[in-house]
Amino acid sequence: MSAPAIAPATVVDGAVRDDDLLRIEAVDGGHGSTAVLFGVSLGVPRNGLCCLMGRNGVGKSTLMSTIVGLLRARRGRIVLDGEDVTKLKPYERARAGIAFVPQGRDCFPQLTVMENLRVVQEARRDLDRGAIDEALDLFPRLRGLLDRPAGFLSGGQMQQLAIARALVTRPKLLLLDEPTEGIQPSIILEIEDAIAQLKRSAGLSILLVEQYVDFALRLAERYAVMDAGRVIDAGETAALEDGHVRRLLAV
Numbered sequence: 001m002s003a004p005a006i007a008p009a010t011v012v013d014g015a016v017r018d019d020d021l022l023r024i025e026a027v028d029g030g031h032g033s034t035a036v037l038f039g040v041s042l043g044v045p046r047n048g049l050c051c052l053m054g055r056n057g058v059g060k061s062t063l064m065s066t067i068v069g070l071l072r073a074r075r076g077r078i079v080l081d082g083e084d085v086t087k088l089k090p091y092e093r094a095r096a097g098i099a100f101v102p103q104g105r106d107c108f109p110q111l112t113v114m115e116n117l118r119v120v121q122e123a124r125r126d127l128d129r130g131a132i133d134e135a136l137d138l139f140p141r142l143r144g145l146l147d148r149p150a151g152f153l154s155g156g157q158m159q160q161l162a163i164a165r166a167l168v169t170r171p172k173l174l175l176l177d178e179p180t181e182g183i184q185p186s187i188i189l190e191i192e193d194a195i196a197q198l199k200r201s202a203g204l205s206i207l208l209v210e211q212y213v214d215f216a217l218r219l220a221e222r223y224a225v226m227d228a229g230r231v232i233d234a235g236e237t238a239a240l241e242d243g244h245v246r247r248l249l250a251v
Ligand SMILES: Nc1ncnc2c1ncn2[C@@H]1O[C@H](COP(=O)(O)OP(=O)(O)OP(=O)(O)O)[C@@H](O)[C@H]1O
Pocket: 031, 034, 036, 054, 055, 056, 057, 058, 059, 060, 061, 062, 063
């Protein structure tokens, strides 16, 4: 049987702009022999937030892993602040300014909150102690928990620690994969405040994967919706009609 023809990438209007900090251009990718992403083009504005939405299994986490280099892009380009990072290793992309908070939060459960932060700092000699203080300023709740092992934190506290760990690297781009998942509403508000504050602080752009549509749209300037490994709609949130994204997600 002959291989199926590869469809040309279709770029949805408004998905990516020339001056975006992160430009994902016509990327194909997946897991081993399983193709998941098909010609994905998407941009994250400078000092802005793009929320990426879509039902379970459409490829959002696969795209995040491809951006940080845990999975290889089979076709297309990933450009960060004008630098083509498509072929860089994950640690090289981290040094180029990409930080990732995966689903599941990825902290060391036996280490205390402070040790979790120091591990990141000590792995990177270019980082100074001030970076930890700045990250803690954003999440004051963590200051009272510095000696507590991360495994004894609540889900919301753990999420705050995971974001703080990412910020210790002083990234240009922060990738957040479903930060509200399984978290109580009061802590979701704290996380929303922290993300809003991060956006205001100069130099940070955020790609947020989120199923909680209201949370995502309150924070975002740009949105994109994926279905079956493709971006099917994207644009400025300011121009969104009420209910438009929900209708797409219900497809
Ligand atoms: N390690 C893996 N090996 C093979 N296939 C995988 C692997 N991880 C995910 N997939 C498949 O890739 C597709 C996209 O999954 P992905 O996790 O990227 O979707 P998602 O949109 O992030 O969904 P969710 O919101 O449930 O996390 C799914 O069909 C999934 O089964």
